[in-house]
Amino acid sequence: MSDKNVFVVGLDELNRKRLEHLRGAENYRFHGVIEPSEVYDTEIFPIEDMLSRAETQLNEFHDSIDAIVGYMDFPVSTMLPLLCERFGTRSTSLESLLKCEHKYWSRCVQREVIGDYIPRFTAFDPFDSEALHKIGEEGLYFPFFVKPIKSSGSRLGFRIESPEDFEQAISRLCEDIGTISEPFNFVLDHAKLPDDVRAIDGGHCMAEEIIGGWQCTVEGYVFQGEVIPYGVVDSIRYPQVLSFFYYRYPSRLPDHIQEKMRELTRQVMKHIGYDNAAFNIEYFWDEVQDRIWLLEINTRIAQSHCDLFEKVDGVSHQQITVDLALGQLPDMPYRKGDFKVAAKFFYRVFFVDATMSRVPTEEEIDALEQAFPGTVITLQAEIGTRLSSLPEQDSYSFALAYIWMGADDDTSLEENYARLAEQLHFEFEEIIG
Known part of the structure; x- marks a missing residue:
């Protein structure tokens, strides 16, 4: 062969x-x-x-x-x-693909089949001086969330509590949205779009009802029309902020909630017509109201989860992507890895800005990876880096390192990370708190 x-x-x-x-x-x-x-x-x-x-x-x-x-x-x-x-x-x-990635089109398509599981939403032009008034006319009131029609990571997403918050967010959006809207519009020009979708190009934004709860990601793929959800990963945030603390696999959500999310996933991806490719869908489970919300659909595996699947199931879920691209039914093992639970931790600082004056040395990183078997540490900054220059950051913090770890149970996993984090030595100057 x-x-x-x-x-x-x-x-x-x-x-x-x-x-x-x-x-x-x-x-x-x-x-x-x-x-x-x-x-x-x-x-x-x-x-x-x-x-x-x-x-x-x-x-x-x-x-x-x-x-x-x-x-x-x-x-x-x-x-x-x-x-x-x-x-x-x-x-x-x-x-x-665009029915997933164009956030307005995606919500419209989702509404056709699972309307009870999505928030109220509307599109708006950030350069329109009447944008806030028009959002209110659509029945969205404070607080709500705004983000570009096409974004990358958590960039340019803002929780809006007041007109002042909206004004500040709009200032940032108008300044930076062109970096994504222009290339995204190039892609839109190659697609057959409904007229109402074409009118909402990459320069527009979304306003959505605030949703929340226990956040997770359903990883899945479609092979010859059959939708297969194969893993659920929890997304744990730092207390009181929007920034992610760690991703954990397998999920600790109740089994019936995970099964309902898999059912919703099959419904919406089949309706979209997505085929022969991997995807993931982010959900919330509002435990108080016992309500599931679909947050967004991504047209790829989550790269952050690759090591988690390798640690728990025995191979990175890149297996899915490669097999599908070769026209093969994915050959993904289950629970054949070295660990029962795994996580990707985000080591963050919550400054407005600063400059790096020290990062852990290669020797220090190697020693920590040896001390905690299976651990992988990747630094996201180097000496002299201005934090505000780091790409793909959320609007509230800076991730200085990613740490993948495995363990036999959740308690050991969190305790091992806490011990490791104490030994990661970063230093800063010109700190703006």
């Missing part, structure tokens, strides 16, 4: 190592497309140029192109259907 050539947009060394552990990887050759720094460490996305360069690289390849995959949110996720169509590899359609 000849080797399969799998092209990975933004392939970095961490993901190459994960991919090499997949089942069947001895028969795959992995090739990078587009430098990882262009999709990981930047908030500038010249998507037209990136697509052109990717096409040139692929056209110059003198062997079979068997699959094109990626694990990142925008712009990678939206590039994939365009590249796959041009080179005849497997992917869901651009329109079905």
Whole structure:
């Protein structure tokens, strides 16, 4: 059997190592497309140029192109259907992908089949001086949440408690939204959109009713029309703030709540027409009202969860993405890993801004990874880094390190992280509290 050539947009060394552990990887050759720094460490996305360069690289390849995959949110996720169509590899359609990623279109489609499980919402133009008044006319009152029609991570998302909050959020949105709206509009121009959706382009924003509760992510895929949810990961936030503290797998949600989320997932993804690709859906369970809310749909596996599945189930769920792209039913093991529970922790500081004057050394990181077997630590900043320059941060804190850990139970997991975190030594100057 000849080797399969799998092209990975933004392939970095961490993901190459994960991919090499997949089942069947001895028969795959992995090739990078587009430098990882262009999709990981930047908030500038010249998507037209990136697509052109990717096409040139692929056209110059003198062997079979068997699959094109990626694990990142925008712009990678939206590039994939365009590249796959041009080179005849497997992917869901651009329109079905946009029914997930265009937040207004996605809510409209969700409302058609699971309307009781989504918040009230409306789209608005942040450059419209009457925007707040129009939001009120749609029945949305303080507090509510605003975010761009297309965002990346938690960037440019704001909880609005007052007109002053709205004014501050609009100032930031108007200043920064173009970095995503322009490349996203390029993608929209390649799709067949309903007229009411085309009128709400990437320069618009969403206002939504506040929802909350126990947050989790249902990871799933669709293979030849069959929707398969295969894992639920809890998202735990720091107390009293919106910033994530850690992701935990497997979920501790009640079984009947997890099953209802899987049922909703099958309903909405089948209605969207998504096929032959991975996805994940973020949900809330409001325990007080015993109500489930769908937060958003992502058209990829959660890269943050790769190590969690490897630790608990035995292989990264990149297995899903590669198998689907090759036209194969995913060969994902279950509970074959070295740990019963795993988490990705976010080591954060809650400054307005600061400059890094010290980060843990390679020797210190190696020592901690040895002291806590199975642990992986990746730093997100270096000496001299201005925190405000870090990409993909939320609006309230800065993540300085990601730490993946496994354990036999939740208590040991949290205690081990607390011990490790005490030994991560960062120092700052020019702190703005």
